[in-house]
Amino acid sequence: MPGNRLTRDERGQIASGLSAGLSYAEIARRMERPKSTVIREVARNGGAHGYRPDQAQQATRWRARRRKPGPPASVPRPPETLRDFETEFAETMTATGVPAMMARVLACLFTADTGGGTAAELVARLEVSPASVSKAVGWLEQRGLITREREGRRQRYVIDEDFGYRAWQTSLEAMTQWAEVTRRGAALLDGPAGARLDATSRFFRHLREDMSEAAEHWRRTSPR
Secondary structure (H helix, E strand, C coil): HHHHHCCCCHHHHHHHHCCCEEEHHHHHHHHCCCCCHHHHHHCCCCCCCCHHHHHHHHHHHHHHHHCCCCCCCCCCCCHHHHHHHHHHHHHHHCCCCHHHHHHHHHHHHHCCCCCEEEEHHHEEEEECHHHHHHHHHHHHHCCCCCCEEEEEEEEEEEEECCCCHHHHHHHHHHHHHHHHHHHHHHHHHHHHHHHHHHHHHHHHHHHHHHHHHHHHHHHHCCCC
16 A cells, blocks of 8 residues: 555665664564565565665665556465565575575465466566566576476476475585685695695585485485
8 A cells, every 4th residue: 555655764764774783673663664564675675785775765666657456366365474474485595595586586486386487477476677587587597496388478487396406406516616626725735724625625525425415315215
């Protein structure tokens, strides 16, 4: 409802609160707004580290101009609860290193009954630009986390059925890079620095092997 939209001053308060290290709950209390309102505002406008009040204000105006009412849901469910969960889910992924927009797209696809959606559906659901969705799905496809299917003349993006395994493989690749670069450093340096790098390399090699075996075991034995 227009009367409940955040004002420019309120967005400035959110930015100031984030800069001061305040929690979402404290920012919301000072603004006399629900905590979920602050969480959604920050998540849809760059996250805690990228939030800019002026950009958020402009994005809101852009969304208001292009927003269209969607079809009614076939099965009623509490929208606030679902939106809050999607925000929390996306923030959890962001905290583990997934970029904010990519995390929002993943959360959206995960909570869809079909596990997928078209670019137009993602744009409408997330209230972002087509370019943002295009960049996000490209990043996710590159890492094998989603797949692309043709639906008539449109492309549909779907959560990979081996999502957990794919995500784990991405972590393993990062550990391989850590193990390799520290191994090279250990070969270049003597003394405590070389020993420190060598111990780090051995740790990541060992962890990578254990994780790889666990992931393969799960893939072979998990029910489909």
